[in-house]
Amino acid sequence: MNGLLLAPILLPLAGGIVAMLGGRRGLAAERLVGAAATILLLPVAVALFAVADEGPIVSHAVGDWPAPYGIILVLDRLAAWMLLVTAIVATAAVLVAIGRSDGAGRHFHSLFQFQLLGVNGAFLTGDLFNLFVFFEVLLIASYALLSHGSRPERTQAAIRVAVLNLLGSTLFLVAIGCLYAAAGTLNLADLAARAATLPADRLGLWQAGGWLLIVVFALKAAVLPLGFWLPGAYGVTDGAVAALFSVLTKVGVVAIVRCCTLVFPGLDAGPVLWAAAIGTLTLGATGMLAARRLSTLAAHAVVLSVGLLLVSIAHFTRDSLAAATFYLAHGTFATAALFLVAMRVSAVRGGMGDALAEGPALRGRLALPAAFLLAAVAVAGLPPLGGFLAKLAILDAATGARGAAWTFAAVLAASLVSIVALARAGTTVFWKVGRGDDQAAEDPPSSPLAVAGTGLLLAVVVALALLAGPAFGRADLVAGQLLDREGYIRAVLGGRPGGGG
Numbered sequence: 001m002n003g004l005l006l007a008p009i010l011l012p013l014a015g016g017i018v019a020m021l022g023g024r025r026g027l028a029a030e031r032l033v034g035a036a037a038t039i040l041l042l043p044v045a046v047a048l049f050a051v052a053d054e055g056p057i058v059s060h061a062v063g064d065w066p067a068p069y070g071i072i073l074v075l076d077r078l079a080a081w082m083l084l085v086t087a088i089v090a091t092a093a094v095l096v097a098i099g100r101s102d103g104a105g106r107h108f109h110s111l112f113q114f115q116l117l118g119v120n121g122a123f124l125t126g127d128l129f130n131l132f133v134f135f136e137v138l139l140i141a142s143y144a145l146l147s148h149g150s151r152p153e154r155t156q157a158a159i160r161v162a163v164l165n166l167l168g169s170t171l172f173l174v175a176i177g178c179l180y181a182a183a184g185t186l187n188l189a190d191l192a193a194r195a196a197t198l199p200a201d202r203l204g205l206w207q208a209g210g211w212l213l214i215v216v217f218a219l220k221a222a223v224l225p226l227g228f229w230l231p232g233a234y235g236v237t238d239g240a241v242a243a244l245f246s247v248l249t250k251v252g253v254v255a256i257v258r259c260c261t262l263v264f265p266g267l268d269a270g271p272v273l274w275a276a277a278i279g280t281l282t283l284g285a286t287g288m289l290a291a292r293r294l295s296t297l298a299a300h301a302v303v304l305s306v307g308l309l310l311v312s313i314a315h316f317t318r319d320s321l322a323a324a325t326f327y328l329a330h331g332t333f334a335t336a337a338l339f340l341v342a343m344r345v346s347a348v349r350g351g352m353g354d355a356l357a358e359g360p361a362l363r364g365r366l367a368l369p370a371a372f373l374l375a376a377v378a379v380a381g382l383p384p385l386g387g388f389l390a391k392l393a394i395l396d397a398a399t400g401a402r403g404a405a406w407t408f409a410a411v412l413a414a415s416l417v418s419i420v421a422l423a424r425a426g427t428t429v430f431w432k433v434g435r436g437d438d439q440a441a442e443d444p445p446s447s448p449l450a451v452a453g454t455g456l457l458l459a460v461v462v463a464l465a466l467l468a469g470p471a472f473g474r475a476d477l478v479a480g481q482l483l484d485r486e487g488y489i490r491a492v493l494g495g496r497p498g499g500g501g
Helices: 002-025 027-053 077-100 108-124 128-146 152-183 188-197 200-221 229-234 239-245 248-263 270-290 294-313 318-348 367-380 386-398 404-430 448-466 468-482 485-493
Strands: 058-062 071-075
Touching: 002 027, 002 058, 002 071, 002 108, 027 071, 027 077, 027 108, 058 485, 071 077, 071 108, 071 188, 071 485, 077 108, 077 239, 077 248, 077 318, 077 448, 077 468, 108 128, 108 248, 128 152, 128 239, 128 248, 152 188, 152 200, 152 229, 188 248, 188 485, 200 248, 200 270, 229 294, 239 248, 239 294, 239 318, 248 270, 248 294, 248 318, 248 468, 248 485, 270 294, 270 404, 294 318, 294 386, 294 404, 318 367, 318 386, 318 448, 318 468, 367 386, 367 404, 367 448, 386 404, 386 448, 386 468, 448 468
Parallel strands: none
Antiparallel strands: 058 071
């Protein structure tokens, strides 16, 4: 079991190193290593999901140093859920990249693996400092992937994101310092165990550290007013990279959930998160309506999905967390699929790219508009797909809660605006033909791998709707385990008193 728990970290680490060395032998060798390492994560994630589904939380002390002194990896239902979502999106993204775009720059597959290393480590770690380390790994890789292809707009976006996240990393270190000064430990379970016994003179440091962490994670998740960086970055990068990036905002969301349910339930962050979520929903919906390119529309859809997640999470009830868990998977798959569809549209339309403007006719291509329609229905949350069921669950969980009327109004209005934006985009790209341009655009050949990658995500979106009952059941179990603080503490500390001073 310990080897399996280490696999989501060691596999991309080894894959990244070998891919970098293999790159000297040519792109084919690098592709083989990158694809193999990514695809192997799928059975690993499925196996870990099965282990977590048995119930007990599993922890592993790296180097046999017991918690809270050593490096601790923790597998609970939420971590297993996110590892599986990440593995599916990464597999689809790497297939599309091999089929279309990985040759545009150097070391793509090494960077892709290091990105997965950081993401998987962030989901599994049970220690705040190691969370910081994994955040830095995924961020450094993301800067390079964001500028992959060396286009000026991508380089500029990477620089802006790097500067902003350097500020976030500085605040993260300050928060860690505050919490260590207050509690003498950075292990999440140990911090949770010590929360109720802190002396009065350390409560100020404790609360300051907690709020700083929420701000840092909100920046990573692109929550208003810290989320303006995302559309300009995700909207200009490579489509396969943007699909993988759809997971990155969820790293910040999961970190917020973990800290607020386990370590800082006393902060009462729900009202603040709820207000920020309403603003994020508004930003995402209006951005989708104002978008002039399909990839930019998809980027704003990521922002909207974060807002919808936090609207539900902010109530911190079992029902609201379960609804958010289900939507987290659906929303990630849907937005990633939309990025991949936008990438194909850009290739088909040549110089026009994915601009939402009249262009050459796209005749004889039933698969592409069908793929867009399926992705659009998923992103908009329309029946019969899982987004509609998730929104119903989110609204049901909000019934009777504080600000329920505003929640209903914001969610329904954002949904309506997103439907209008997606419908406008689809009719413009697939139905309207520019004046005097009645000839169909020349269709560049489709890579079977790229088709398979996009098809995988769309198939998972459909499967999630067909298996909504079992999926909601698992999501409910995730929520129940998140609210069981004592169970997490016992699983990690094993009944031992916390260490530190």
